[in-house]
Amino acid sequence: MSPPTTARQWIVAKKPTGQVHLSGPDATFALEPTPLPALSPNQLLLQPLYLSNDPAQRPWIQAGTDPERAYTPPAKQGQPMRAFGVIAKVVTSTSGNFAEGDLVSGMLEWTEYTVVDATSVQKLPEVAGIPTTAFLGALGGTGLTAYFGLLEVGHCKASDVVVVSGAAGATGQMVVQIAKKMIGCKKVVGIAGSAEKCKTVESLGADVCVNYKDADFDSQLKKATDEFADLYFDNVGGKILDAMLTRVKREGRIVACGAISAYNDQSAGAIHNWFEIISNRIAVKGFIVTDHLARAAIAREELVAAFKAGKIQISGDQETVVDTKFEDIPKTWVMLFAGGNTGKLVTKIV
């Protein structure tokens, strides 16, 4: 079979201000064909197999974002939609380091095929018992977010009571495991959105997990944090952050990692308990994993070592892999904001 000379790609057609639109005149994304160049030396023709879906892609495409203030350099209208992690198969290689059929990971786009320089992707190592998709999750951006957020930003230590929101999410599951099984924290409390998610979180080592959709969430949270929290790892912002501001210990710390509740609707993210930061002398630090990637290889090695020692789980259970036709990629992506997935949401292109 001769290699393809064109590929379909999903472009950012209209940057949203409020909700993402899957169809209609304001559709956020559009499917377009693009020509594929012939390979120069040291290049690869790749076929994306798995796409990482990350809340951070949402601010990336937000309309009107000031490039100077953005989380990451904002998307350009008309350009392909980017994923923060993609696993792809090498179709053709002009590099001595890659062979046809190799699996690689990198910051790629929502394309059927793409041509890249061989230096821009990493060949996936093989570790017995670790599924391929873990390189988008537990050993990818989300696992590193948990690792660096706890250790380098939150200065987490064994004597800490740690609370993590979005605990059943990709980052949250790793926060629970690293805090409880690697650092040995005194108590780890998860916050998640269903009884089933909470069960998963407790199975990963959380002392207790509270369902924020329960009518008595506030009193459950109060009970779970009867000693207050030394460290709150916030993945969600909004009402849960507001509740947690009243449960962080005097001189406690907050790692501000995500605010998914506010990405599609800013008013849902309003914070009313700011004064708690003052009256309880709380320290808050905003944090983005990309600032810490210089130490990514070391962190990944520590995580793999903890896995091999049986301390933490890195399994397919931590990913929700959704079989998705290429033309349905945006539909799977918006599942992120419906709160339906447990662990990393991964698109498997079928």
Added chain:
Amino acid sequence: MSPPTTARQWIVAKKPTGQVHLSGPDATFALEPTPLPALSPNQLLLQPLYLSNDPAQRPWIQAGTDPERAYTPPAKQGQPMRAFGVIAKVVTSTSGNFAEGDLVSGMLEWTEYTVVDATSVQKLPEVAGIPTTAFLGALGGTGLTAYFGLLEVGHCKASDVVVVSGAAGATGQMVVQIAKKMIGCKKVVGIAGSAEKCKTVESLGADVCVNYKDADFDSQLKKATDEFADLYFDNVGGKILDAMLTRVKREGRIVACGAISAYNDQSAGAIHNWFEIISNRIAVKGFIVTDHLARAAIAREELVAAFKAGKIQISGDQETVVDTKFEDIPKTWVMLFAGGNTGKLVTKIV
């Protein structure tokens, strides 16, 4: 004249949930007589002359405050209203360290007369050119708040662009002076609530002061912070904090010192721009001056030295002294929340 045996005092009659009420069935304060005990050895009979009025008194009397979470231990209903600083005259003394007519300062109450242990108050030093009321302001809690907030919490240095809100207030005026004249900051931007207040702030050394009541406040603030702020000293919370969250530099710092905008109406204090903390990796630290008072004497000496060297002003201009009948003390106090005063609001009992 024989010493008084009873005194009137203002008690906290009904803790407010929303607005403070000056009269009616929900009146926050009530005037009551109390007997004065005879002096034991080493005691003083004091007559309060000047009362410090501080936003922090508001959360102190808030209904339903959890003592474990409060800024300071909450007020008890039926107990006298406390001021964070009072200057009083010694009427009678059984202590060798104090003579009739001496002026003292301490954490006293809204009383006509009071009997205290001599060790609980400090005799006021006399510094030529410094008015008595400065010991409630520039050399009292507010000046020390500015000093410790900038230096110990904000790690302020000469290369910083500093923004301070409530810049015409008692703390704000000292923040401006300490940042510009003592630390030598690159740029100091004030935010205040009138053109006149802004003039005062600029006269104290601010490079520019922006009036948040101007219709084009946002664009004025943007212009004043075209390089963004390294350090934001927040005295007000609410909408101004929300605006400033978009103007703090990547990896910048916020000293969370006050939230006066929200003390009487929590909804006015809602924060919508929390995500800026994440995307710009901002560090926020809540702060209360009482945690730093072990070094108060050193700080006060440095401030007096800067005054003697002509670097900073410590004058009656920084206080708004309101002549007030004893029965009108609450009326003067609520002026704090109307934004009418420039500098420290001091009640002079007449």
